[in-house]
Amino acid sequence: MSFVHVNGELLPEQNARISVHDRGFLLGDGLFETMRAAGGRVLHLDQHLARLSRGAAVLGFELPPQAGLADAVHSTLAANDLASREAVVRLTVSRGVGPRGLGPPLRPSPTVVIIAAPLTAPLPVQQTAITLPFRLDAASPLVGLKTLNYLPQILGRQAALAAGADEGIFLNHADALVEGCASNLFWVRGNLLCTPDLTCGPLPGITRAIALTLASTLGLSVREGAFARSALAEADEAFLTNSVLGFMPLTRLDDRAIGQGKPGSVTARLQAALQQMAAA
Ligand SMILES: Cc1ncc(COP(=O)(O)O)c(C=O)c1O
CATH class of the missing domain: 3.30.470.10 (Aminotransferase class 4, branched-chain amino acid transferase, N-terminal domain)
Incomplete structure (x- = not known):
């Protein structure tokens, strides 16, 4: 019971x-x-x-x-x-x-x-996403809060699932990348770990903060900023973060593979580091 x-x-x-x-x-x-x-x-x-x-x-x-x-x-x-x-x-x-x-x-x-x-079902090993056709308002008073107002995220997830993807990625009104419907977004280019900064409107994810902390221990530089969607076209790999999924490889956005279209090595190192933290 x-x-x-x-x-x-x-x-x-x-x-x-x-x-x-x-x-x-x-x-x-x-x-x-x-x-x-x-x-x-x-x-x-x-x-x-x-x-x-x-x-x-x-x-x-x-x-x-x-x-x-x-x-x-x-x-x-x-x-x-x-x-x-x-x-x-x-x-x-x-x-x-x-x-x-x-x-x-x-x-x-x-x-x-x-x-x-x-947590019964095994977690997927990778996910795909679409860019959502509607915008997240980075000036909303709700930005940064995990409130019970999740309708934009529900509509976004519904649109993603209808398109055969796992997650929907929001842009804001300035066309900058923000986050997923229930995840923060990261990508790697060379030695650089990139993610939208908090002024773009994402939730300050607990797992996002862990990724930023782990980056230096993995020898990565971090760039938080306002990025256009095209930044992902140049990425070697990308991943989504949340407290349940941890670091989830993101291998495809819309009709394009990200990097090699498979889970990347930096994501794998972050996953291993997160597991160590959980076991400590
Ligand atoms: C909109 C949104 N962004 C990001 C996240 C990731 O946050 P956290 O790492 O704290 O779980 C979540 C979590 O569900 C979320 O709902």
Whole structure:
């Protein structure tokens, strides 16, 4: 039986309830984190909680204390018998129930839901992507936040899947590369690791930050900047990053292979370094 954490209680999944007046459900007024766990430990939990807390500060409500959230995440893993397995944990925090209308309640009581599930299907060894026909707004107040407003990403993923690809890549209004629907984007040219900088509008991914840190240990120089889509045509290899996929080789964009059209050696070295970090 699966157990879900709802506001401090661990409940069998079929008994888990939130209010129909919850602003997360009605308005997308909330935040989430998707995390990977191994051996009962959530990888980079502090960084996920810090991003959640930055998001709550921007939205203007207070999260329950971080230590309590961390304990709740771990007890959800334990309740689902995931202490010794690879798992994915989703932590959702909404502003909670409020009066009708957009104006937030004066004293919000956030709703916290934590779902943990085993990572069962093997991860793909490579992915393909299309360039999305609609733009991400780098000036949106939501840029950089992992909010419950994921419709552009859902439409993007839907378009990618309909085109037979795995991921959709967003450009912004200045035609600069931004990120995938649920991933950050990197590519390698020679000794240079490139990725869109945060002013272009990507989420400050936890795995993105790890890639940037690992780059120097692998002898790579980093260039964060505003890049046109054509930068990928000149790349030796490319990869997508997120907390579940880690470093995922990206071998094709639209109708063109990237580099040799197969997983690259820098991506493989980064994958090995990430595995070592997880095992440490
Ligand atoms: C839009 C978007 N960008 C980037 C990422 C990667 O972030 P992280 O490495 O923190 O999982 C995600 C994660 O799901 C995402 O949704």
